[in-house]
Amino acid sequence: xxxxxxxxxxxxxxxxxxxxxxxxxxxxxxxxxxxxxxxxxxxxxxxxxxxxxxxxxxxxxxxxxxxxxxxxxxxxxxxxxxxxxxxxxxxxxxxxxxxxxxxxxxxxxxxxxxxxxxxxxxxxx
Numbered sequence: 001x002x003x004x005x006x007x008x009x010x011x012x013x014x015x016x017x018x019x020x021x022x023x024x025x026x027x028x029x030x031x032x033x034x035x036x037x038x039x040x041x042x043x044x045x046x047x048x049x050x051x052x053x054x055x056x057x058x059x060x061x062x063x064x065x066x067x068x069x070x071x072x073x074x075x076x077x078x079x080x081x082x083x084x085x086x087x088x089x090x091x092x093x094x095x096x097x098x099x100x101x102x103x104x105x106x107x108x109x110x111x112x113x114x115x116x117x118x119x120x121x122x123x124x125x
Contacts, residue, residue: 013037071120
C-alpha cells in the first residue's frame with residue numbers, strides 16, 4: 001500500500017481554483033468541499049472530511065484515478081513555507097497508509113491550508 005501511496009509525493013498544488021462542479025458525485029452526506037487546487041494535470045479538493053486527488057491518466061486523460069485521504073487517517077502533519085531561495089512550500093502528512101508529501105507552488109497560501117488540516121484533524125469542523 002505504501003508504494004502505491006508514494007505516487008502522491010509527486011503532486012504539486014499549482015494554484016487555488018474554483019471547486020469543480022462534478023465533485024458532488026463523490027461526496028457523502030454532510031461532506032462539503034472547502035477549497036480546490038489545480039495540479040499539473042487535474043485537481044485536488046479539500047473537503048471537511050478528506051482530501052480527494054483526481055489523477056487523469058493516459059494520453060487523452062479520460063481514465064481518472066481518484067485518491068481519497070480521510071483526515072481521520074492523519075496522525076501527524078507538518079507544513080513548511082517557501083523561503084527566499086525555495087520556490088515551493090511543502091505539506092507533509094503521516095497517515096495510517098504511509099507518508100505523503102505535497103508541494104505547493106509559490107503563491108499558494110500554505111498557512112490557509114495548514115489551518116484547514118488542523119481544523120479537520122483536530123475536530124473543529
